Amino acid sequence: MITIKVPATSANIGPGFDSLGIALQTYLTLEIHEETAEWVVEHTMGVAIPHDATHFIVATARQLAPDLTPHRLVVKSDIPLARGLGSSSSALLAGLAMANELANLQLTADDLLTYATKLEGHPDNVAPALFGGGVAAYFDGQHVYHAPIHFPDNLQFVTYIPDTQLLTAAARAALPAQLDFKTTVAAGAIGNTLIAALNANDFETAKHLIEADKFHESARQHLVPHLAQIRTLAHDLGIVGTYLSGAGPTVITVAPAQAAQKLLTALKAAGLPGTCQQLQLDTTGLTIQKED
């Protein structure tokens, strides 16, 4: 049996629209069992997700290796669908990694990243899902340039996951067609300074920049009114560092352990519909384990 494990991811980290992301310790696991006449995908993810060759993971794998021999697969995932925690990127990478293994394609991690980014359109979820940790990445249409971002060790990620889904396509439809030059220069400067501050272990500077996005959050505000609500709640506790995770609706606050615990308690008491949890950074990324 081959087991492929892929972490959840949170893209943007505020100002890093389509270019920054982190991997989190919540996982999708794909088990590849015996060969079968037709593809069989066992999962408990609901009736909307198919059990045959049309399953997203199999369809993605067959894009890379069309003649792949069918197998029985078992998919287990703690990553909620369409919530801004990169469920589609994790599933997509699991499919590509499966094709690479079963068809012995010998693709490198960078090859997989390029292929995955072409399918996703942007690298901010697939890069951290593949490599783990924080990643900054840029796709020029051919090549993905990427580099790690350092996150200070004591940081926690307080995560509010609403009950309702928000498809990435819907949240992208809300984006502005254009940004003026001055705003764009500021938006770029904020992202650059955030990365520099994190890499310098300066979370005091970084936390303000996490909340200073000018690319996407205000355009999406009407779809995620709880973002402003959670920011206010956190500010009342003296905690800064809240952003919209990916395309939403999940909201994450980055905070040192003690503050994170305080915020988690307050969030639970606020009774927002959904789940609140504290997540840690995954530093490993996609792993493949083989057993006889």
Ligand SMILES: Nc1ncnc2c1ncn2[C@@H]1O[C@H](COP(=O)(O)OP(=O)(O)OP(=O)(O)O)[C@@H](O)[C@H]1O
């Ligand atoms: N494990 C999976 N198995 C099958 N289909 C999946 C799986 N994970 C995601 N999908 C498909 O991807 C869709 C969600 O993708 P979408 O890009 O909208 O959200 P997301 O990846 O969870 O969020 P974001 O990209 O904002 O972080 C699901 O509705 C489903 O069709």
Ligand SMILES: N[C@@H](CCO)C(=O)O
């Ligand atoms: N950067 C993407 C992440 C979701 O795929 C967005 O915010 O739309």
